[in-house]
Amino acid sequence: MxxxxxxxxxxxxxxxxxxxxxxxxxxxxxxxxxxxxxxxxxxxxxxxxxxxxxxxxxxxxxxxxxxxxxxxxxxxxxxxxxxxxxxxxxxxxxxxxxxxxxxxxxxxxxxxxxxxxxxxxxxxxxxxxxxGFTPPRPPDRLSARTVAVIGSGPTGLAAAQQLTRAGHTVVVYEKDDRIGGLMRYGIPEFKMERRHLERRIDQMRAEGTRFRTSTAAGRDIAADELRARYDAVVLATGATAWRDLAVPGRELTGVHQAMEYLPQANRVREGDLEVSPLSAAGKHVIIVGGGDTGADCLGTAVREDAASVTQLDIYGQPGPERDEGAEPWPTYPRLYRLSAAHEEAGELRSAPAADADARLFAASTLRFTGDADGRVRELHLTGVDAGRRPLPGTERILPADLVLLALGFSGPDREDGLVDQLGLELEPRGTIARDARFATNVPGVFAAGDAARGQSLIVWAIAEGRAVAAAVDHHLTGAPSPMPAPIGPYDRPMTA
CATH class of the missing domain: 1.10.1060.10 (Alpha-helical ferredoxin)
Incomplete structure (x- = not known):
């Protein structure tokens, strides 16, 4: 001190x-x-x-x-x-x-x-x-054991680095064309420039981690081949099965998921596209969802020069101080926070109809209406009470040329077939089931991160990656691992 x-x-x-x-x-x-x-x-x-x-x-x-x-x-x-x-x-x-x-x-x-x-x-x-305090740390010797890590988000990268440093031969499989998962294509550069990601990937390559991009496990490489080729498999695919909004007009052109929109903008930054096919330029944009992904859409749409951008949050506007009765210290409280994107939208008055900055609080979408060509043109909403029940007389109509759904994720995407090919047991909410050692019902296959925990924070993702690496090391060597395991699979954030 x-x-x-x-x-x-x-x-x-x-x-x-x-x-x-x-x-x-x-x-x-x-x-x-x-x-x-x-x-x-x-x-x-x-x-x-x-x-x-x-x-x-x-x-x-x-x-x-x-x-x-x-x-x-x-x-x-x-x-x-x-x-x-x-x-x-x-x-x-x-x-x-x-x-x-x-x-x-x-x-x-x-x-x-x-x-x-x-x-x-x-x-x-x-x-x-x-x-220069972070040089590569390759292992002194190799263990002759091999591990496949499926997914290159923070969980997959943390697990891969830990296991590589322990001497195991690790190959990371990523279905996209670049390493990084949602840190690459889901997080805008105004929050984290890609150079920070690139230098960590370079460090991992120098340590011996191998990367296979544009390779979807379950489609480009079958589950049986993975199990035959590697001594252990770590599933760190994330929770990419997005939640949808079942309201009239959802089928209209111009209503998209946030994770259809953000990757396109990030690909422009990567040099893959000149202009995003979903660009917000000149459009009235509505973002449905009050979380961080919605704020990322907000900041992106502002930079694309949208005509207006409004974010809908179904929860009421929080106060500036902690509610000690409901969320006592040291739990994480729900407060009115002004992210960089909200500060920008507020100062630029991007949403004239908003309650504060660009947000409409306690607002629920009723339906979308469109024009004769089937393109979305309006969003109909209503105010709601604390129980999310509609309040009579609060219906409003907002102009909408582009609607982005940022409603979170329910579990791993099963489109590539890996979950079904392996015959994995799932939890009722759709996440991968695992035991106290991060092991699934399939021998040698482990699950970590959002794919098993459910949608969470990056700090929990990295903790999961470190913990599953220790579990895999124990499985490979047959002895308790000296590697740190900061959390168990059933640990959760502090709550009141």
Whole structure:
């Protein structure tokens, strides 16, 4: 604890964002380059070095937050990087993409703004790359054991890196043409520039992990062949079976899933397309769904120069303070948060009919109506109460040329046939069933991440990848693994 009074004398200061009217004209990250390092040591000083740090419990990775806060406050960046990477394979991903449940669990957050844990994490990770603290770590020797990892999202990459470093020969199969899963094609670059992903992939290649792109397991390589070729198979395909909206007019042209829209915009950034076939340019856009995916659509549509963008959230507008009765500390509270995309839409007045920024709260879609050519033109909605029951007299009509459904995901996509070919048992909600060691009902086949847990956060995905790697290592060697296993398959976030 470098400054015992830091939490009393230093106010919270977040990484500043670039001006809205500047950043909406590019796809670079929204933060001011170089503006984090000058403030981060004092922000790390605000850590109280608690006797019982609840940030550890709030973070499924068990990040050693007070330790690397202290090291940053002393500007010992190498040691801080070592402590950070001891529990997290990809801190530059979580430092940019995680909603920071660790900050909700910060003891200081009981009655003050929490420590900027996420910003400190990001600063350490970026400094580590700049200073060369993250060289490849290939194994000293190989085990002669082979593992196939299906899916290259954060779970698959974490599992693959851990198993490669343990000496096993690992091949990652990805059905898309590039590695990264939803981090590649689902997350806009204004949230995380692709260079952060590319350098981790390069690091993994240098360590010995092999990658096979444009290869859908179950279609391009059969389940029987995978099992015959490898000593173990890890299913980390994610939960990509999207939820739909069963209302009249759903069949109209112009009503799309968010994950049909976002990948096209990201492919423009990759240079595959000149213009997205689903571009929002000049269109009235409605986003149905109030979560992070909806906010990603919002920021993307603003950058594509939509005529208007409105986001519908079925929940009521949350307040600015934690409801101690319903969501007591240290659980993650539902608060009114202003993401970068919402800040942009609010300042640019992209949604004149919205309650706040670009959002209409407590709003439920009734139906879509279209023109004579079958294209969507209007969205009919109603206000709802806390039980999601329609409120009489609150029906409204919004113009809509493009509707994006961001309603979440229910489980793994079964279109490629892998689940059925393997004969996997499923949970009632559609996720892959597994035991306490991440093993499925099929010998040698393990399941991790959203495919088994259900839709979750990137920090839980990486924790799952590390934990399943330890389980697979135990299976391959027949001995308890020395690899860290931060969570079990049945662990869940803290709730009241």
């Amino acid at each position: 470098a400054d015992p009074k830091g939490f009393m004398t230093t106010p919270r200061e977040d990484w500043p964002r670039r001006p809205v009217r500047e950043r909406v004209h590019d796809w670079n990250e929204v933060y001011v380059p170089g503006a984090l390092l000058p403030i981060i040591s004092e922000q790390a000083d605000r850590c109280m070095d608690c006797g019982i740090p609840f940030c550890h419990e709030a973070c499924p990775l068990g990040n050693l937050i007070p330790e690397w806060n202290d090291l940053v406050s002393r500007e010992d960046w190498r040691a801080a990087s070592d402590r950070l990477h001891a529990t997290n394979n990809f801190p530059e991903f979580t430092g940019r993409l995680c909603p920071a449940p660790c900050e909700a669990g910060c003891v200081l957050a009981i009655n003050q703004p929490a420590v900027t844990i996420k910003n400190v994490e990001c600063a350490i990770a970026d400094r580590a790359w700049e200073e």
